[in-house]
Amino acid sequence: MTSSFNVHDAAGYEQLMGRWSQKLAPLFIDFAGIADGEKVLDVGCGTGSLTFALAKAVDPDEITGIDYSPVFVEAAARRNTDPRITIRQGDACALPFEDGAFDRALALLVLHFVPDAGKAVSEMRRVVRPGGIVAASVWDHLGGMPGMRMMVDTVAALNEGGCRLRDRYCFQPMMQPGEMKRTFIEQGLDAVTQTELMIRMNYRDFDDYWAPIAAGEGPLGKYMTALDEAERGRVSAAVRDAYEAGRPDGPRSFANIAWACRGVVS
Secondary structure, eight states: OSSSSOOOOOHHHIIIIIHHHHHHHHHHHHHHOOOOOOOOEEOOOOTHHHHHHHHSSOOOEEEEEEOOOHHHHHHHHHHOOOOOOEEEBBBBBBBBSSSOOOOEEEEEEOGGOOHHHHHHHHHHHHHHHHHHHHEEEEEETTOHHHHHHHHHHHTTTTHHHHHHHHHHHTTTOOOOOHHHHHHHHHHHOOEEEEEEEEEEEESHHHHHHHHHHHHTTTHHHHHHHOOOOOHHHHHHHHHHHHTTTOOOOOEEEEEEEEEEEEEEEE
């Protein structure tokens, strides 16, 4: 499985997105459900935001986190001190587990970075026992992430590369209304439901917002690293202006919406 998510450094990812996935994880767990004694698979575990939240939510028997990125796998494994948790590298589109091995398979902020998201959902369904749950959540990049749209709309007004970034960013897989629900149904899941989850992303100042992007983290950072020095300076100044919005630099808060979907394995 290739991925459209660009990662260099686990700490940079934490500043860019990990801290926000930690806030989203409890809301997603409430929606997806979990019970004592279950075996749970976290697909695309990243640095462990969902994995470690699951361990705190109830008393599961086993939690397995799997991610394609060795950077994330190493970071999550280094953090882990819980004997119930196992972290390993693997492909969401070819999960290295037997059929029906888990009670639940969950994916937090992953499917929109998987080129064949339908195959990943199919694999999650395969490794969950009949009656078990498959659930996933993705950001609504088009209409539900104003802080990130602030950047992509700004750079789209500056250059052609920015326009291409916006086209990709706003229309990644599973992000359109009802798209993930349709995919779950197409992959044979029953009793499929979809909802919206909201958190706020609170930044101390522009540097808190911009530093991981400028360092090359994520799809927005990948765009930045492709620019020459002069253009990076022009983009940074324009995005700073959008962030500050005519007021002095300082704290800013953005509401952010994620789609969440769950279904039952028949």
